[in-house]
Amino acid sequence: MIEAPALSLAALAPLLCVFGAACVGVLVEAFAPRDVRHPVQVAIALVGTLGGLVTSLLLVGERQVTAGGALAVDGAAVFLQATIAGLGALSLLLFAERSLDPARSAFVAAAAVPAGSPRDRELMTAPRVQTEVYPLATFAIGGMMLFVAANDLLVMFVALEVLSLPLYLISGMARRRRLLSQEAAVKYFLLGAFASAFFLYGLALVYGATGSIRLSAIREASAGEAGGGVLLVLGLALLVVGLMFKASVAPFHAWTPDVYQGAPTPVTAFMAACTKVAAFGAILRLLYVAFGTSEWTWRPLVYGIAIVSMVVGAVLGLTQTDLKRMLAYSSIAHAGFLLTGVLGYGGGADGTGSGLGATMFYLLAYGLTTIGAFAVLTLVRDGDGEATHLSTWAGLGRRSPLTAAVMALFLLALAGIPLTSGFTGKFAVFRAAIDDGAWPLVLVALLASAVAAFFYLRVIVLMYFSEPAADGPTVGVPGLPTTLVLAVTVTATVVLGVVPGAVLDLAEQAAIFVG
């Protein structure tokens, strides 16, 4: 007789909300008539993610291990789940925008129709919209929320796939420039599957070394012998490679610029914000909980990767001429800054360093700003969809002062200028790293920030101090969803920069792992 594991439904409520909404979405897709699907799907996806946000806020202060030990619902899990659900809801609003594109949607009407075929051209101008993206995105959000709460390497692997598989699909569904979008999907899929095979082999080696895949059991086993033996170290390295790939950290970043550029912009916003939060949540849990006692095994590795990531992101970002690609390199540089926070571990038992809270705050601040920046990119359009080439943005400040001002705010926040959320986040992670003695790394980080600030400021200079081109792009009037996203992200960017105290305290209090 097998005993059913103890299951606390209350602690799982955020996950149940989101996955429930995704399943209902699949049923709606199968049974509801085509013309009512769009509003219904948007409503279901938003109710699910906002439900996930509210239920996870109700769980604040919860600390328990549930589902037979497979899930840890603790301060960090709840904070990150709330962050993912909130950012996911904002991305879904961008998905739902219908007034910007003349074809009424950013997604292709029928993804199976070959690009460029007569049927494709016919559908291009048809008012038909595709609604499968909503359940897919909701499943991805659910997978991310599971990812940050996984207390077991197998659950972590399954969650990794649940979040990745829908992302591979929706990044290939752009309505315009379909070849680019399909190419992005193929690259993302092949490299993603490659990286998850590495993660899995790491899982197998750790299982072999410790006889368990429970994070707490790995912690005990690695504390026993000195460092835990070759198998364990090899397993740790492979697990880290798999997770760093998802977090788009250089040198595992090869897919990032291509996929960010090729995917539909709302999907890029979703990936840039939510996947990063989820991947860093898993990295923090793996390193702090499972390998917290063998800190000196992973510390040099993460130290080196952080430097590579910051330098690669900042230097290659300088050479970009496409805004989406530039923001992709910016995301690689920010992944390096986030790793600086991860290194502020403190060495002792859980949560003695200030790195965990600082990293979580940075993730929230960066997610909100980056969704806002991509939302602005969807507004500036020419005849063939979005005008993302840098030269087309010349003189935007004169043509559309409000759009340019909003974009300038986001770019300043990404650069980390004081009084924006980016500054508070950077200050927090750098202080955590210095407290832990990693000041040479912070020095590199400051130099990289200075280099990165150059390419953000270049866009601002271009918008305000160049003559607008005669046949430049037009700035679309956003509908309610995009307006809402911009309002929320602008407010958050300013508030988290001017009065960050309350949220910083919240992140600090949430910085606790059980397991």
Place this chain on the structure above:
Amino acid sequence: MSLTHYLVLAAILFTIGAVGVLVRRNAIVVFMCVELMLNSVNLTLVTFARANGTVDGQVMAFFVMVVAAAEVVVGLAIIMSIYRTRRSASVDDANLLKY
């Protein structure tokens, strides 16, 4: 044969798969190499389950199979869609996005 032989065989299969992903040009073959990597992991898991005397590793192998099946569905759909447009599944032909 000791259990080490199985582990070494699995490591060799994993390496063949990883090298295949890096050098082969056809997206379908690249994908098959990824599947080879996943199956070598299954062999490792089952061997360690035997060594530890528990069934955990065998159960994990089933999970991996299910996930691999789901990955096949998504992967082939994506490769089909690009093949229909370009009449080629070569990863070298997909070169619109660079630098």
